Amino acid sequence: MNPTTAKEPPVAHALHRWEAETRTLHYDYGGFPLMSMYIPEGVVPYYRQYSNGNLQSHPFIQQLYLALDKPASVKISFHLSEDALNMRPHRASKGQAILGQVGRPLLEGVNGLYDLLQDLLIDWHGTEWKWTNSSLKSDDAGRWHAELEVQGGLTPWIVNLRMHYYRTHLHYRHHQPWEWRxxxxxxxxxxxxxxxxxxxxxxxxxxxxxxxxxxxxxxxxEYVQIDDGYQSEVIPPDGEGKIADAWLYTNERFPNGHEEIAGEFRNRGFKAGIWTSAMVTNREFAELHRDHFEKDSNGDPLYGPWIFYVLKGNPEALAEHVAPFYQALREQGYEYFKTDQIRHYLFDGLHNAVNDGLITSEEASNQLREYLRCAREAIGDDSYFLVCWGVLTEAVGLVDACRxxxxxxxxxxxxxxxxxxxxxxxxxxxxxxxxxxxxxxxxxxxxxxxxxxxxxxxxxxxxxxxxxxxxxxxxxxxxxxxxxxxxxxxTGETGPLDATYPLDLSLPQAPQGTIDEAFARALLGLDPDSRDPHPTASLWSIHFDTPSRRWCVAGRFAVVPLEEAKLELQALALAPNDEYHAFDFWKQRYIGKITKSIRLEALELGHCQIVGLYKAEDRPQLIGSSRHVSMDAVSVQDERWENHSLLLELRGVLGTTEHYWIAVPSSYKHEEHWATGLEIAIANCESTDDGNLLKLSVRFDQERGEAAIRFSTESDYLS
CATH class of the missing domain: 3.20.20.70 (Aldolase class I)
Structure with a gap:
């Protein structure tokens, strides 16, 4: 597992203190500074001084506010733990893109911070505000900080603190990030x-x-995983054997056993993954080990759909029947474990015992959790653990991934x-x-x-x-x-699960490639005549924040046929008055420079449009890439502007050629270029409204290299 060094945060108030010398209102939480408000001279602040703002006892919400006797700008600093994010405090609403982030950007209009190691959500409302930096900043101790300016006045600026947010507000009660990540x-x-x-x-x-x-x-x-089909058909194959036999002794299609499977993966340079299941299908085995299986109301081994016979999740049964095959598979060289049928183990198995009044719901949940804990401990801290299928709160805090x-x-x-x-x-x-x-x-x-x-x-x-x-x-x-x-x-957003559209629909299937529009809309619970330009799941905005570059990738996905639409940049959490270069990834086409809104094309069912958006600089800059759909968080290791030269550190696949597009303002002219470890060529591919677009073609003679493109300006010629 991945233990942390944090301590459990309290379900308690953030306490205020007024520092007269610096005119600063501080709030401390859990023994550490949380928020500081710097009040200008000549302004009288109003804030909750005695009641600490408990709106709701469970789940706990504390509300703070700040008002001023006259309009003034107030600087606010947030002091967070070693893992914190800018996060919208609600799910994407109508017309908003779903927000994601790589790095730690501070996003336009996103009015929340999530302190992950404290499971603390902070959100604010009431008056205008803006970030003073573009990213969260880290101090020498590795703690993150954010700063904003609030336009204060008689209208209160309201701050809500939601302690143990995912754990109690969203009911993932095993989420304890201060103990394990x-x-x-x-x-x-x-x-x-x-x-x-x-x-x-x-x-x-x-x-x-x-x-x-x-x-x-x-x-x-990186990974190749063998799934269902290598093991014996009956689990375990012999009623007098062990459950481990089903997983450790492969069938006739794999005569050389796991050494053949995992060895093939590793010899090709991959990490080896394997599928197992919580099923026990051999009734004779369940009868011979009755004390280790749940029983029905008649005293017979409990049977459930998909899971068959329901192994008890107690230490004795797990140590004898589950831990051995996980440990042995780990020793065979597997590093990635997918455990299936856990939902069936709980709901079709253990809860049948609950239905018969033999165990409680709490006991059923605890048994599933102990099953997963046993597997986790057996495969070791350094193995990857995926459980399948269905999101189960019992899996939180034990697994790395969930289907x-x-x-x-x-x-x-x-x-x-x-x-x-x-x-x-x-x-x-x-x-x-x-x-x-x-x-x-x-x-x-x-x-x-x-x-x-x-x-x-x-x-x-x-x-x-x-x-x-x-x-x-x-x-x-x-x-x-x-x-x-x-x-x-x-994720760049949070909030309760949206259950206003169907998980699945058992509708008549049309032949492949002939899905009609009514069927597609029904899958999303939409009216057949609905023409929402951005229905559920169709609009995404992923923001990238690296040490040398910052950009956004907007994705539009036709979960139903989509008409041409004009999209406000605010819907993507971009500043509406800034100018952005827009580049279509799959068409490898420059869209142009935009502000306030972008025009998105009509899409047939199942099609997508992926657009990179880069804030326009008054210098040549990288604005598109052919290597990766992220444009480009994979091959561009660094971008620098030094001495009228654009310097790119690139990483690629040996022997391949990729293309990179550079927007050049009209005040600049390409003079020369050179590279180390790369073979490069530059073409002037098109003119733009205020300059031109260069296409840099890069052949990777080595996996890493550097390219430099030097530019001149009119002032260079005059001098």
């Missing part, structure tokens, strides 16, 4: 399930991993559901764990696959392909390479 690394890989199902063989794995190595490994594919959607496949119903559930559960992304929308089936309609790849990569979801690789034509290979690896995106 999951492994939140990006995950990109391939699984055997949708490709071969239970018929998978050693020959399938050997052939597939060779293809994956050749086409995707250098682009960021948020039902089973995937190549149909539009499944693809749409994956995109919609990625939106529904985005408030948990890298707060509780990594979200897994299930396998991405790129063999589907090409446009649908490109959309799903783009969304999962940009939103930072667990990105695991699952197709027979012979179904990948060159266009699909190219799309996968543009979306690998998945990103480290964290």
């Amino acid at each position: 999951p492994n939140l690394q990006p995950i990109s890989g391939w699984s055997s399930w949708e490709a071969f199902a239970q018929g998978v063989s050693a020959e399938d794995i050997e052939r597939t991993t060779a293809f994956l190595e050749a086409h995707f490994k250098d682009y960021g594919m 948020i959607a039902g089973d995937s496949n190549a149909s539009w119903t499944a693809v749409c559901k994956q995109m919609v559930e990625s939106a529904r559960w985005f408030h948990t992304q890298r707060i509780l764990y990594l979200n897994d929308p299930d396998y991405v089936c790129v063999r589907t309609d090409e446009a649908w696959g490109r959309s799903l790849l783009s969304l999962v990569s940009l939103s930072g979801g667990l990105l695991m392909l699952s197709d027979k690789t012979e179904l990948y034509d060159q266009s699909r290979i190219h799309a996968i390479q543009r979306c690998f690896p998945s990103l480290s995106t964290v």
Whole structure:
């Protein structure tokens, strides 16, 4: 596991203190400074001095306010822990993009901060305000700080503090980030399930991993996972044997056992992953070990759909039947573990015992949690742990990833559901764990696959392909390479789960490629005549904040057919009066310089438009890339402007060529260029309203290199 050094924050008031010498109102929480308000001379502040603002006892909310006797600008500083984010304190509402972030940007109009290690949400309302910096700043101790200016006056500026926010307000009661954090690394890989199902063989794995190595490994594919089909059909195979036998002794399609499977993965340079299940299907075994299984009202081993016989989640049963196979698989070299049927174990298994009055609901939840704890301890702190399927509060604080959607496949119903559930559960992304929308089936309609790849990569979801690789034509290979690896995106918004549209609909399936519009709208619970330009899950805004660059990628996804739309930049959490260069990724096309709003094209069902938005600088700047859908959080390691030269540090796949677009104001002229470790060429590809666009083509003779493009100005010629 990943223990932290933080202490549990109190469910208690932030306490105020007035510092007359500096005219500063301070609020301290948990023994540390939390917020400081600097009041100008000649202004009388009004604030809650005696009542500490307890609005609600459980879950706990404290409200603070500041009013002034006359209009004045007040500087506010927030002092946060070693892990904190700017976060909108509600889910995307009508017309707003779903917000994500890579880095720690401070976003236009996003009126909240989430202190992750304290599980504290801070939000503010009431008067105009603006950030004074573009990013959260870190001090020498690694603690984060943010600063804003409030236009104060008689109208109060209101601050709400929600202590233990995810734990009590959103009811994830096992979320205790001061004790443990999951492994939140990006995950990109391939699984055997949708490709071969239970018929998978050693020959399938050997052939597939060779293809994956050749086409995707250098682009960021890291894991290959064997799914259902390597184990014995009956669990365990012998009533007098052990459950571990089902998982440790492979079937006839894998005659050389796990050494053959995990060894093939590792020999190709991948980390080895494996699927197991909480099922026990052998009735004889359950009868012989009756004390370790839940019983029904007749005293027989309890039976439930999908889970079959329900193993008890107590220390004795888990130590004898569960820990051994997890430990042994770890010793075989597996580093990525997917445990399936946990929802069925709880709701179709243990809760059947609750229905019969044999155990309580609390005992059922505790048994599931102990099952997961046993697995976690057996695979070790350094293994990756994914549970499947369904978001369960019992899994929080024990697992690294959780599958948020039902089973995937190549149909539009499944693809749409994956995109919609990625939106529904985005408030948990890298707060509780990594979200897994299930396998991405790129063999589907090409446009649908490109959309799903783009969304999962940009939103930072667990990105695991699952197709027979012979179904990948060159266009699909190219799309996968543009979306690998998945990103480290964290949610930029929070709030209660939106349950106002369906998780799934069992509607008649139209033939592949002939989904009609009414069907598509019904999947989202929409009126057939609805023409909402941005329905649920269709609009995303991912903000990137690196030491050398800052930009936004807007994604529009046609979960239903979308008409052409004018989108206000504020909906993307961008400053409406700033100018931005806009670049369409999949069309590799410069849209132009925009302000206040952007015109988005009409999209057919399942299609997408991905647009990079870069605040326009009064100098040449990078505004587009062919390498990655993020444009470009993957290949651009650094961008600097020094001595009239644009300097780029780039990382790419050896032997490949990528393209980068540079916007050049009319006051600059390209003079020369050079590179180390790279072969570069520059072409003047088009004129813009106030300059021109250069296309930099880079061949990676080495994996890393530097390119330099020198420019001159009119003043250089005059001098």
